[in-house]
Amino acid sequence: MKKILVIDNHPVILKFMSGLLSKAGYEVLTAEDGLSALDLLQTCIPDVIFIDLIMPNIDGKKLCRIIRRMPDFERVRLVILSGVALEEEIDCAALGADACIAKRTFKEMEESVLGVLESGESALVRHAGKNGGAMWPRQITRELLSDKRHLEVILESVAEGILELNAKGRIIYCNSTARTIMGLSEEDLLGGQFVEHFAHADQERVTGALQRIGAGPQTIGEDSPIRINEKQVSIRFLPMIGSVFGTILIVSDITDKKLMELQLQQAQKMEAIGLLAGGIAHDFNNILTAIVGNVSLAKMYLKKEDKAYAKLVEAEKSAMRARDLTLQLLTFSRGGAPLKKAVSLPEVLQECSRNILKDPAVKCEIRADDNLWPVDVDEGQISHAIQNLLKNSQHAMPGGGLIQISATNRSITGKQELPVAAGKYVEVTVSDQGEGIARENLPKIFDPYFTTKHKGSGLGLTIAYSIVKNHKGCIRVESELGKGTTFCLYLPAALSELGKAATAESGSQGRGKILVMDDEEVVREVVGEMLEVLGYQVEFAAEGETAIRRYAEAIDSQGPFDAVIMDLIVPDGLGGKEAVGRLLQIDPAAKVIVSSGYSEDPVMSEAHCYGFKGVVSKPFRIEDLDRVLQEVINAGNNA
Amino acid sequence: MNLTDKARALGFDPAELRELLDLFVETSLADLQTLHTALDQNRPELAVIASHSIKGAARSLGFDELSAKLETIESNARRNSLVAGRELLESVRAEIDTIVQALKKLDSTAPA
Incomplete structure (x- = not known):
């Protein structure tokens, strides 16, 4: 005996179909909506299924598509039985249906239903009665369908995942965003328990919200996100307004928001x-x-x-x-502006490797292009960045191994996928043969305090990243587990000549009169003595106003200062930044050197823009002071 | 209303029609109750669902006038208007009562 399943939400239709088909000798099963039908289909495979299109809890179109994707149901004939068929051409092929019957009076439906069953052919059969127009309110159906389509377009376009659950928590609707967020197809989602898609800890939160829904809308995951399909989401639960119990869910993917926070x-x-x-x-x-x-x-x-x-x-x-x-x-903490000059990298690389790689089991190979361009960098900062990379490589090979460093000229065009401006760069690579970095950790390795080492501070690579970025360069990493890691640095090539080596001639003899302005007595004393040792005459001022007055007085008394060394910041008085401008108004040729412990202050990196002729960062040795004074005084004299 | 004629027109024997009509009346009275709730609480969306339900079954059973009335209620409700609803509901109830009366009459004339 052939088995037939009829799915329709109206009891009179089900009763009519049951009577008709039983009388014709078929075994009849009935279901009142799509979800009940899916449950029934888990235990039996009918020969023919009659499906109404407009039903609650998974409509007929979706049900057709779901059934057609179930391998055991390939041979089952699907027949659409719907009033909608009077109003529009139903694309049976698209739905996977074999025939379509329009709902009219029972007498007409009887003919059509039996006709389809007797024909046994998988051809489209459209059975329309003589008085279709009178039997079905065409206008309302059109409106109904049109509204439904508008709603579908909206639901499919929104950025939030929308799901509908029935009273038992099973999914009966999901829009495309919900499918994307959950990483599953409609077929995999519909009919399933929503709560089962979450890990155990989150299941309790979801169930809790569903239980509380009687009290009104609920939201979970805003502060502490719910995790699903490697995403962080918040979920709003809205009780259904209508005659049926159920819940509408709005699922928001807040992964990016949380990351930004x-x-x-x-x-x-x-x-x-x-x-x-x-x-x-x-x-x-x-x-x-x-x-x-x-x-x-x-x-x-x-x-x-x-x-x-x-x-x-x-x-x-x-x-x-x-x-x-x-x-x-x-x-790293304030992104200190680098004090740039043209630097030759091979020497820096040699020095870094000597400083860091003390373990004899770790060998180091350095290769550099013969005509390697100098780079425009703060030598101290870049050395620090490279040393941090070398430390990282060394730690990756506790049993020893080879670290390869290379430096190559690279012309970067805008088309290359590097976050740097087009131009000339030197690419420095540092490769180790260590255990490599797990794929999931790669995006995090430059994060502050991220470390996989027992003793790591988690700051080394962050500092390297920050330094390279401040130089308008970039750093990237490639790694393969078990094979090793390569860091690539891109540093802007210098347009100017190599910076002159700053070698202080010890015992060189300076001549002239220097004014030292510093609020710290201990600094004034030691700098004064250093200057005297270098052969200069020294006078002092504790802040800017006094310094300006002394300078003006010296000009008037025919004994002007050859140079002024000014502290950048004076807490209770006029600092160097303000004083230099006023000093230059008195004497546009004044040779003012800025001295500060705030080496990251922009004034220090762009001292010339503020009117200073030289820079000396605290603390400094006597040879540093000697060099800067000779440069400044001689430059003026040569001009 | 002559149910014997209706049964013939729909291709049922009277007992079959009887069963369908009993079910129709039962379902429709429940839907009618929902329609009243919809009007009381001013919930057009509820009125759409309930009127649509009675209307479809009424047409399949050949109750064209009843179906037309529900069509009007549904159509108005879809425009968020329930103004004319209450009068129409009385008239729908009257139509269903007519069916109920016809069923009773059938009972009284049926051979014991």
Whole structure:
């Protein structure tokens, strides 16, 4: 006996069809909506299925498509039985249906239904009665269909995932955004329990919201997102208004929003650290200036053979390391403006490798183009970035191995997928043979505090990234688990000649009168003594106003200053930034050198724009002071 | 209303029609109740669903006038208008009562 399933939401239609088909000798099953039909089809395979198009809980069109994708139902004949067929041409082929019957009076329907069953052919059969127009309200049906289509267009276009659940929490509708967010097809979603798509912890939250829906709309996941298909979502639950119980869900993909919030928090944290570090660095560098200055003076009073001389050299090195540490903190936390000059990279690479790679089991190969372009960088910062990459490579190979460093000229066009402007760059690659970085960790390796090492600070690669970015270059990483990691840095090539090497001639003799303006007495004292040792006459001012007055007085008394060294920031008085302008009004040829512990201050990197002729970063050694004074005084004299 | 003639016109025997009409009356009275709720609470969307339901079955059973009235209610409700609804509802109830009366008459004339 052939088995027939009739799916229709009106009991009179079901009753009529049951009677008709039973009498004709068929076994009849009935279902009142799409969802009940799907349940029934899990346990039986009918020969023919009659499907109404407009039904609650999964409509006829969707049901046809779902059934057609079920392998066991390939041979089942699908017959659409709907009033809609009177109003529009139903595309049976698109729905996977074999025939279509328009609902008219029962007498007419009887003929059509039996006709289709008896013909047994899979051909489109359109059975329309003589008085179709009178039997079915054409206009209303058109309106109904038109409204439905408008709604569908809207639902398919919205950025949120929209789902409808029946009273038992099963999915009976999902729009395309919902399918994208959940990463599943309509066939996989419809009929399934919504809650089962979530991990255990989130299941409780979803179930809780569904249970509370009687009290009104519920929202979960806004603060602590729900996870699904590797996305973070928030879900709004709206109780259905109507005669049936159910829930409409609005699922919002908030992955990007949460990421931005995280980045904002990160930026705020960095800002706070930066402010703190900036304040500490200023005081710290003043203290270091006194230490470094006194040590370098003490060295000059001793012979190199003295036992104490070697100790002072070590003390000076340590003090300079303390300076570097302050600089590093400032560089990454406040994005310190680099003090750029044309630098030859091979020497820098050699130096970095010597400083970092102390483990004999780790070998290092450096290759550079013969005609490698110089790069326009802050040598200290770039060394720091490269050293951090080398440390990372070394840690990736605890048992030893080979680190390959290469430097190659590259002309970048706008078409290449690198976040840098078109132009000439030097590409530096650092490759190791370590264990590599897992794919899921690659996007995070430059994040502050991200580390996979037990002892890692999580700042090394962040600093490298920040430095390279501040140089208008870029850094990228390639890695394969088990094979190793390669970091590629792109640094802008220098347009100017290589910067002259800053070698201080020890014991060089300066001549002239220097005005030192600094609010710290200890700094004034040590700088004064250093200048005297170098052969200069020195006068002092504790802040800008006094310095300007002294300078003007010196001009009037026919004994002008040859140069002025000014502290950039004076907490309770006029600082160097403001004083230099007024000084230049008095004497446009004034040679003013800016000195500051705020090495990341833009004034320090663009000192010439503010009217300064030279820069000396605190703390400085006697040879640093000597060099900058000679450059500034001689440059003026040669002009 | 002569149900015997109607049964003949629809191709049913009287007992079959009887069963269908009983079900129709039962379903339609429930839908009518929903329509009243829709009017009381001013919920056009509920009125659309309920009027659409009675209308379809009425047409299949050949109750064209009843179907036309529900068509008007549905059409108005779709335009968010329930103004003329209450009068029409009375008239729908009257039509259903007529069917109920016809069914009763059938009972009284049926051989014991």
